[in-house]
Structures are given as C-alpha cells and as structure tokens.
Amino acid sequence: MSLWRYPRTAAALCIAAVLACAAAPAAFLAASDAAYFGRVETVADPYRAPTPTADDYYILRQLAARGQDTTARQTTPQQEQDAAPQTPKVYIGASASIESMTWADTAATTAAENALWQLAESSAVPRFWVEQTVGDTVDYGSYTDANGQYYNLNSAYCTTDSLGFVTVRKFARENDTLFTRYSITMDGRTGMIVEVWFSLPAADAAETPLPGADALRSFAAQAGLESLGDWAAPESSPYDCALYSANGGALITASTHPYTYTGYTAADGAERWYYSLALQIAPQT
Incomplete structure (x- = not known):
C-alpha cells in the first residue's frame, strides 16, 4: 500500500x-x-564546606592591619626602636583632637549621620542617644584653640588613617571643656562601621539598657560578617555585652558608663555618660 x-x-x-x-x-x-x-549510596569523601576565617573577610583584614604596627612595636626591643626611629610604619593612625582634624563636607557628614540613624533602626545603638547627639538643633557655638584657630562646633570634623578608615566627629563645650559629642569610624572603601562613640551630659543621659544579641548580630551583618556563623557570647570577657566569633577571631562590644571628663581647656571636670560600640580583632589570650 x-x-x-x-x-x-x-x-x-x-x-x-x-x-x-x-x-x-x-x-x-x-x-x-x-x-x-x-x-x-555511601560517598567515600563527601564535600565539606570550608570553615570561614578572618582572612576571608576584607574588614577583618583591615582591622588586623590596623593593629599590626602596635603589636610589632610592642614586641621589638626598645634599643632597636631607638636605633631606627624613622622606620616606616605599617599603620599610621589618625589623631583624635579637633586641631588635627579637617572640616567634614556635607557628603561626609551626611554619610556618617545616616549610618548612625541606621544603627538606631537596628537597635545596635539607642535611638535616644542618636536623637540627642545627631538630631538636636542646639547651637554649640565655636571654639578657638591656643593658636587662635577658630572652629565652628556646629560642623563635623574628620580624619583618615593610612588604611582608609575615616573618623567623623562633632564636638561641643561644657564648662569651657571641649569634648566629643559623637564619633564614628567607617572603612572609607565600603562604608562598614567599626566604632561608634556617644557622649551626653549626666543630667541628660539616663542609664541605657545595652543591646541584645540580635542587635549586635545586626552590627556584624552591616560589616559583612554574619556568615562567620558562630557569633555567641564569649565565655569570659570584661564586657557585659559582647559577641565573639572564634572563626573570625572577632569581637563586638557595647558598653555605657558614667565618667568625669577633664580636658586641658578646664581645671574642673564635666560629669558625663558615654555609649560605645566597637568591632575589633579579639585580643590574644
């Protein structure tokens, strides 16, 4: 067919x-x-995900380099340090005084203060402290140093170290004493925050509860360190509020405490409270 x-x-x-x-x-x-x-089927050599270490994270390598010079100089015999005082340093820090800082432009100030508000949103820092030090509208006047240099205390000032860590600060005066209202240190390349400091007059700063573990983990996350995977309260630490990662050898600490600040601009001190939050390489024990 x-x-x-x-x-x-x-x-x-x-x-x-x-x-x-x-x-x-x-x-x-x-x-x-x-x-x-x-x-x-039994696999003879099953795949195991590698355990993350500090070397896998940019910000931890930066922090390690930041502390490297101090450690090296502490372990170098004094006679060698004296014999070679001009030896180039691995890390050159940034001074903390207003005289050694430069005026921060609008972009730097906005980036720093937005970062502080974001930390308040995550409860890593108390919103009240951010409102009092960043969101206030008080006129803080000016300061003139011993050399006659004028500083507008309503402006922020900044400094950068040799690794690119940028510190932005605002200052104020109380009883003719110059002090830091807030200070934030960020990696200039990524914007990751490594240190925060606030200071308020004792009369304005009630004792503040420290952040919980979730808030500290959010601080680790903003630095890209959440995937270390083993953040937990350290077994022994001088800090009441801290998280430690053995994988990264990293430590996050938060503290608040009253203190008396006595600067070189006044004979009598100022009663204040501070709040501090920091990411650091854990000290070797």
Missing part, C-alpha cells in the same frame, strides 16, 4: 513516530530513577 495515496494516514504515522522518539528519553530516565529509588 502506498502511503502517498493516504496522506492522513501517513501524517498520523509520522506524528506517532515523532512522539515515540520524544518520549523515549523520558521513559528511559523514569525507568532509571525507579531502579535507583530508595537506594542509598
């Missing part, structure tokens, strides 16, 4: 052949799956 004389039959046979060819791989795979279904 010639199929050309029966085109419909020929078309039906062609379609059936195509469908059979298309279904053959699926049928083969289904049969293979059925044969292996429920069978357990």
Whole structure:
C-alpha cells in the first residue's frame, strides 16, 4: 500500500513516530530513577564546606592591619626602636583632637549621620542617644584653640588613617571643656562601621539598657560578617555585652558608663555618660 495515496494516514504515522522518539528519553530516565529509588549510596569523601576565617573577610583584614604596627612595636626591643626611629610604619593612625582634624563636607557628614540613624533602626545603638547627639538643633557655638584657630562646633570634623578608615566627629563645650559629642569610624572603601562613640551630659543621659544579641548580630551583618556563623557570647570577657566569633577571631562590644571628663581647656571636670560600640580583632589570650 502506498502511503502517498493516504496522506492522513501517513501524517498520523509520522506524528506517532515523532512522539515515540520524544518520549523515549523520558521513559528511559523514569525507568532509571525507579531502579535507583530508595537506594542509598555511601560517598567515600563527601564535600565539606570550608570553615570561614578572618582572612576571608576584607574588614577583618583591615582591622588586623590596623593593629599590626602596635603589636610589632610592642614586641621589638626598645634599643632597636631607638636605633631606627624613622622606620616606616605599617599603620599610621589618625589623631583624635579637633586641631588635627579637617572640616567634614556635607557628603561626609551626611554619610556618617545616616549610618548612625541606621544603627538606631537596628537597635545596635539607642535611638535616644542618636536623637540627642545627631538630631538636636542646639547651637554649640565655636571654639578657638591656643593658636587662635577658630572652629565652628556646629560642623563635623574628620580624619583618615593610612588604611582608609575615616573618623567623623562633632564636638561641643561644657564648662569651657571641649569634648566629643559623637564619633564614628567607617572603612572609607565600603562604608562598614567599626566604632561608634556617644557622649551626653549626666543630667541628660539616663542609664541605657545595652543591646541584645540580635542587635549586635545586626552590627556584624552591616560589616559583612554574619556568615562567620558562630557569633555567641564569649565565655569570659570584661564586657557585659559582647559577641565573639572564634572563626573570625572577632569581637563586638557595647558598653555605657558614667565618667568625669577633664580636658586641658578646664581645671574642673564635666560629669558625663558615654555609649560605645566597637568591632575589633579579639585580643590574644
């Protein structure tokens, strides 16, 4: 029988052949799956995800380099330090005084203060402290140093160390004593925050509850360290509020306490409270 004389039959046979060819791989795979279904195979050398370390994280490498020079100089014999006082340092820090800082432009100030508000949103720092030190509208006047240099205390000032860590601060005066209202240190490349400091007059700063573990983990997350995976309260620490990662050798601490600040601009001190939050390489014990 010639199929050309029966085109419909020929078309039906062609379609059936195509469908059979298309279904053959699926049928083969289904049969293979059925044969292996429920069978357990022991893998001789199963894959294990590598444990993260400090070297895997940019910010921890930065913090390690930040402390490297101090450690090296502490372990170098004094006579060698005296013999080579001009030896280039691995890390050159940034001074904390207003005289050594430069005026922070709008972009730097906005970035710093937005970062502080974000920390308040995550409860890593108390919102009240941010409102009092960043969100206030008080006119703080000015300060003139011993050399006659004028500083507008309503502006922020900044400084950068040799690794690119940027510190932005605002200052104020109380009883003719110059002090820091807030200070924030961030990595200039990524914007990751490593240190925060607030200071308020004792009369304005009631004792503040320290952040919980979730808030400290959010601080770790903003630094890209959440994936270290083992953040937990340290077994022994001088800090009442802290998280430690053994994988990264990193420590997050928060503290608040009253103190008396006595600066070189006044004979009598100022009663104040501070709040501090910091990410650091854990001290070797």
